Amino acid sequence: MSALSLKNLDVSYGETKVVHGVNLEVAEGESFALVGESGSGKSTILRAIAGLAPEWTGEISVLGKPRSHGVDRSVSRTVQMVFQDPYGSLHPRKTIDAALSEPLAIHGIGNRGERVEAVLAQVGLDQRFRFRFPHQLSGGQRQRVAIARALMLEPKVLLLDEPTSALDVSVQAEILNLLKRLRREQNLTFLMVTHNLPVVSFLCERLAVMRHGRIVEIADVAQLKQGELNEPYSRELLAATAGA
């Protein structure tokens, strides 16, 4: 059974259609990347799956079950999202503890204190961070908190929207290692949006190259590593990265 299945997905923001007829299957436990430049619609697909971009037609299934438009309580326990900007994704007036307890409180799950401690340990944050406010944390630490928050409901699928592009290289390495380890430990499925091909090469197994709201090519990471992408646009992207 595939973890995520998109059939003929069109997504619009008001009058403008930004994603056109996307078909995609992501297997359970797979790590899949959506690659493209800004405006290619890759983040929009993520938001549609999460329920944050409700104006779509076609079909989105999560673990075999078609999902509704909009945010949905049952989906929230299977799919969670990590955002790009670690400075904008944490509530400025809530402690880390409050941010991590919130999903548990919403779903009426008990034992919150212990669960928060456990998840902090999982993402490699010391317990002394627990009652700090976001402004007392560095970018990398905030991103760890954001990942921890996404893990609170023990989802099967994580949607990652450029999770490391706002971070320094050395911090990026830490977060990438963390994501890789979490995926192995919890058998998570990743759907990651990024413009950074080396990150794809490190973390993913397959990738889809997007342009102007359409998927241009779906390829294996092995193809990426050997520089054997088929479409001219994919090669262009690869050349721009490899040239550096």
Next chain:
Amino acid sequence: MTTRDWLLADSPTSRLQANVGRAYRVFTALLRNPLSVLGGIIILVLLLTALFAPLIAPFSPTGQNLSQRLLPPSGVNWMGTDELGRDIFSRVVWGSQITLTIVALVALISAPLGLLIGAIAGYFGGWIDKILMGFTDIFLSLPKLILALAFVAALGPGINNAIIAIAITSWPAYARIARAETLTIRNAEYISAVQLAGAGPIRVIVQHILPLCTSSMIVRVTLDMAGVILTAAGLGFIGLGAQPPLPEWGAMISRGRTFILDQWWVATMPGFAIIIVSLGFCFLGDGLRDVLDPKSEGKS
């Protein structure tokens, strides 16, 4: 470990400590601004005066003594006496209770009301927003005092009706602010994150959006308090607010008007009280704005 260390700890050990610590930081920041300290002291004096009015006032605020009419300020009657021989100082002291009641009730009624309406309009958008904000705009387009006048005229004169009327006329400004803030907050990623966790709109608004609007609301309410006091005094002055013999400051000025040329103190003394208390709220509000501004957050 001293209390101060506990309050300023970098790694608090409980949610309570974290929140108290934050409040303490705001408080110390406030103390660094001399004007806001002055404002705070004025408000504190007002509070204490209202609380201990029976102990402070040397005479009864309503007891008449026609042989003592219109005496100038002296060692016995610090602010002189009025046309019925009542001690003006005692009346001003007792009047602080009325002023404080008006201020507190107006704040308690209008701020939460405006906050909620604004946040709902901003969060849902669409036709809900259009209806709520259309309603708000109708109130905003009428002059406050005139509108309050109309309400009091309809409800009947009296201090309670004056409070209701002022509260009804002052929430729209708060609704506007709350809506503007909500519009910028609602698309933030931390709001998306709680929505993704399955939180319903009520939870998102009450627990996540409102806490971010409150600081600017506190600032705005504090600054508006001066206006509220003046409106209340204005209503009292016209005779539609507090009714005699209640020692309401505006009503006192109104009656002193008749003697303003010969017995200046009758109108001037309650006037001073109004000015000082209004200034106190303004100073405190300015200071609060500087320390509560979310933009200065994180630069600690």
Next chain:
Amino acid sequence: MSPLLEVENLRVSFPTHSGRVEVVKGLSFTLGRERLGIVGESGSGKSMTGRSILKLIRKPGEVTADKLRFDGIDILDQSEKQMRAIRGARISMVMQDPKFSLNPVMSVGEQIAEALMTHQKLGRREVQQRILDMLTAVRINDPERVAKLYPHEVSGGMGQRIMIAMMLIPEPELLIADEPTSALDVSVQAQVLDIIDDLVTRKGMGLILISHDLALVSRYCDRILVMNAGRVVEECAAGQLAEAQHPYTRGLLAAMPVIDETRDELPVLDRTQWAGT
């Protein structure tokens, strides 16, 4: 030939609750008509270095240096008025995000004209010609049309090229580019940097390229300074980056994933070793 820019023991500090904190701690380098890259992570002081050369550090920040000379002029001695004559005309700076650097209510052509006219007196026709030439030089295809556009009508990459045109039209001797491409897509990044590179080499200008991206800097510069916590930890020729000695530089290089990644885990910097920020 005397160097274009001499910096000796540059220090930048800001006050905090716990006393003044130095963000640049004694930086020294000289620059000829060459391309120098300054690389570092956030908080390394690289941007502050660029700003202090243009005297753009605002109070309560404080800049001191034993020597900060541009073409023989002591920058620290210059008044604000004298600095205005240097900024733009002799030293230019390209910032990270064109969206915040362009005036939204002036057309692109007007802004470039203004950049030129503040420093030189020229006839109208000549100004127009220079603008069109400059836009062509930054590889904008139909300069006449673009000159009439407003900033919100152009894409990010185009905006950054317009910024570069604005900065280079007074023909400065030194260009400071602070993360000029990090807000742009990868394919556009290369274009923009190629343009900068081309113009700098052709006009014989000095270039300071400030970036967090080691690979990018090594490709477009002759010499590289690696900064960490306000200090230069490594100075080397761009070609020899792979043989870098300092553990911090080596750590940074290793932490970057590569396109044909085979490592299961990326090596992580041990921060305690250079505990800075």
